[in-house]
Amino acid sequence: MQRIKVEQAEPGMVIGHPIETSSGQILCAKGTELTEGLVDRLDNLDISHIFVDGHPVDDGKPRKTLKEELSVLERRFAAVGDNKLMSALKMVVQKHIRNKHQRELEEKSKEAAGLEESDAETEATDAQQFKLKVEKLENLPTLPGVVSKLSTMVESPNVSTAQVGEMIQADQVLSAKVLRLINSAFFGFPGKIATVTHALVLLGFDAVKGLVLTASVFDIMATEMLQLWQHSLGVSVASGIIARRTGLRDVEEIIVAGLLHDIGKVVLNVEGPELFEQVSQKTAGSDLLFIDAEQEILGFDHTLVGDWLCDKWNLPANLRDPITLHHTPTRARNAVQATAVVHMADILVRAVEFGSGGDKGIPTLDRNAVVALNLSLSDLEEILDEMEFELIKAEDLIPEE
Numbered sequence: 001m002q003r004i005k006v007e008q009a010e011p012g013m014v015i016g017h018p019i020e021t022s023s024g025q026i027l028c029a030k031g032t033e034l035t036e037g038l039v040d041r042l043d044n045l046d047i048s049h050i051f052v053d054g055h056p057v058d059d060g061k062p063r064k065t066l067k068e069e070l071s072v073l074e075r076r077f078a079a080v081g082d083n084k085l086m087s088a089l090k091m092v093v094q095k096h097i098r099n100k101h102q103r104e105l106e107e108k109s110k111e112a113a114g115l116e117e118s119d120a121e122t123e124a125t126d127a128q129q130f131k132l133k134v135e136k137l138e139n140l141p142t143l144p145g146v147v148s149k150l151s152t153m154v155e156s157p158n159v160s161t162a163q164v165g166e167m168i169q170a171d172q173v174l175s176a177k178v179l180r181l182i183n184s185a186f187f188g189f190p191g192k193i194a195t196v197t198h199a200l201v202l203l204g205f206d207a208v209k210g211l212v213l214t215a216s217v218f219d220i221m222a223t224e225m226l227q228l229w230q231h232s233l234g235v236s237v238a239s240g241i242i243a244r245r246t247g248l249r250d251v252e253e254i255i256v257a258g259l260l261h262d263i264g265k266v267v268l269n270v271e272g273p274e275l276f277e278q279v280s281q282k283t284a285g286s287d288l289l290f291i292d293a294e295q296e297i298l299g300f301d302h303t304l305v306g307d308w309l310c311d312k313w314n315l316p317a318n319l320r321d322p323i324t325l326h327h328t329p330t331r332a333r334n335a336v337q338a339t340a341v342v343h344m345a346d347i348l349v350r351a352v353e354f355g356s357g358g359d360k361g362i363p364t365l366d367r368n369a370v371v372a373l374n375l376s377l378s379d380l381e382e383i384l385d386e387m388e389f390e391l392i393k394a395e396d397l398i399p400e401e
């Protein structure tokens with residue numbers, strides 16, 4: 001409770017002590033919440049102060065700390081000596097002061113929690129708004145069209161590989177990029193793949209779908225986000241090495257998952273360049289991981305953005321889980337091993353400093369991911385050796401800076 005001047009009274013304040021009119025009539029009982037009307041009436045009363053509950057109202061006076069108030073009390077009672085009654089009174093006042101400070105602290109922490117809640121609400125709204133942007137992807141015009149066509153085509157049971165191939169091939173620029181990716185040394189196909197249909201036969205529909213996505217963002221990555229493109233190529237190469245070594249099926253899909261794993265960062269940069277810049281600035285001068293800076297600034301991160309994309313484009317688990325869960329591989333339920341592979345590849349590529357994921361740090365390697373792939377430390381050493389050789393092959397996809 002605090003004694004305040006009548007002119008400091010505001011609607012919403014709660015009366016801590018009954019207010020009486022000059023005739024003794026109770027105007028406000030204890031616990032009444034002041035309304036605008038009541039505040040006006042208070043002004044017309046012949047009183048100067050009222051008592052209100054809650055945290056202190058700023059009256060311009062510096063507030064004393066608990067320690068200061070107690071030492072003032074000590075001084076005030078110093079002359080009392082060993083008067084028993086006064087000693088008892090001193091103890092009561094001490095208790096009162098302690099209680100008052102305790103209540104103020106509680107009020108403050110309630111207020112802070114309220115603020116945090118409203119911050120969380122704002123973050124939720126920000127995330128919702130960003131999600132809408134991601135769903136429209138206005139700044140990646142070719143992307144949603146082709147990919148959603150692909151999604152609907154493949155749902156039809158009668159569609160042939162050739163028809164899907166022709167549809168992709170209709171966008172010549174896009175299919176040229178897809179073929180360039182597939183024919184680059186790092187993919188490891190010995191012969192030349194001349195058509196998208198051929199690619200579909202060799203790699204499977206899901207891997208090609210992922211490559212279409214990669215090709216769609218290639219220009220943005222190759223110009224504005226070269227370090228991330230190099231990092232993604234590196235993760236893709238490392239994913240292929242680990243997947244082959246552990247004898248996994250669908251190696252091509254896992255290679256594509258490596259290429260796409262940080263696509264949420266590309267979309268963040270395209271749809272919210274100022275937000276992306278803020279996150280980049282935050283990581284620039286520190287050891288903070290990009291994902292932690294995203295959480296601090298945005299309240300969400302590129303894996304959630306990736307998740308929205310996967311939802312929108314109906315991507316299969318072998319792409320979706322690595323994109324969404326490469327930082328938390330133990331949460332994978334469907335593509336457990338593909339996610340473990342990309343998680344490990346992400347960390348190994350950071351360790352050898354091939355490109356950059358936007359930060360200088362290396363996240364901790366999840367032991368469960370290593371166990372899920374049945375790899376030993378000596379396997380890791382050999383994987384690193386192989387990576388050194390294979391990463392050179394990815395260089396032909398990295399434009400000169």
Ligand SMILES: [Fe+2]
Nearest residue numbers: 261262326327
């Ligand atoms: Fe990531």
Ligand SMILES: [Fe+2]
Nearest residue numbers: 261262346357
């Ligand atoms: Fe990454």
